Amino acid sequence: MNKKDFLARLREGLSGLPQDDVAERLTFYAEMIDDKVEDGLSEEAAVAEIGSVDKVVSQIVADIPLPRLVKERITPKRRLPVWEIVLLILGFPVWFCLLLAAFAILFSIYIVIWAVILSLWAADVLCIAGALGGLAAGIMFLCKGDWTQGIVMISTGMVFAGLSIFLFFGCKAVSKGALTVTKKIAFKIKSLFLRKENA
Incomplete structure (x- = not known):
């Protein structure tokens, strides 16, 4: 080409x-x-x-930015006749509520996705804290001479350490996936404005 x-x-x-x-x-x-x-x-x-x-x-x-595309799309290319302005004003309670509901649904889905991701990261931090706490408690029990409790606590700490490693890689992958999906959704929304213009 x-x-x-x-x-x-x-x-x-x-x-x-x-x-x-x-x-x-x-x-x-x-x-x-x-x-x-x-x-x-x-x-x-x-x-x-x-x-x-x-x-x-x-x-x-x-x-x-999306607001710039929206502004370009909704800027009238011609002067609106009076009857179109009247219809827009009379239909405002309906179309504005529908638009607001659609925006609220999309925003809530976005928040839920990131809340789940934040919860996964919080669980990972708690596993790290559990690992450190288990090791500290195990050492404390060993110093007191309680070998059984000490070994159990150290083992528990090691289990939490292993879980935190697995959770870290899982959280990282889920976060990357969510970012990719977010970018694709934003691109699709922007593309809708371009397609409408081309039609």
Whole structure:
């Protein structure tokens, strides 16, 4: 793919974004391709080095804040007739409540996901505390001469230490997964605004 085709497909992919952003990004990538061509690459090789258009579009969309996309989408392109304004005002109690309910549901799901993750990390910290407490209590019992209690407490501390190691890796994986899912959901929401613009 040459520079012209790449920029045309990039413009098409970014068509739902604010025009200032589209122009800025197109200029940036055109200059990047020109710089690579000046360094001795062919246009096709320079474009291939940048990556696919879909990947570039998803990076650009991920960088643009959602409120900016929403503002661009809801800014009227034409003057609204009186009857549309009246319908918006009369329908406000219905559509605003539905919008608020949808937002509340999405926000509560997001909070629940992160609350579960926070609970897992708290359980990991408690296992570490249990391991340290068990070892300390075991040493204390051994110093008093109570070998049975001392060995039981040290063994309990070691079990908690093992659990804390397993929980650490599990919590780390779950946290990474939740971050990835959060980013994908944010990208999907942003893509909805772009698709509507393209339709």
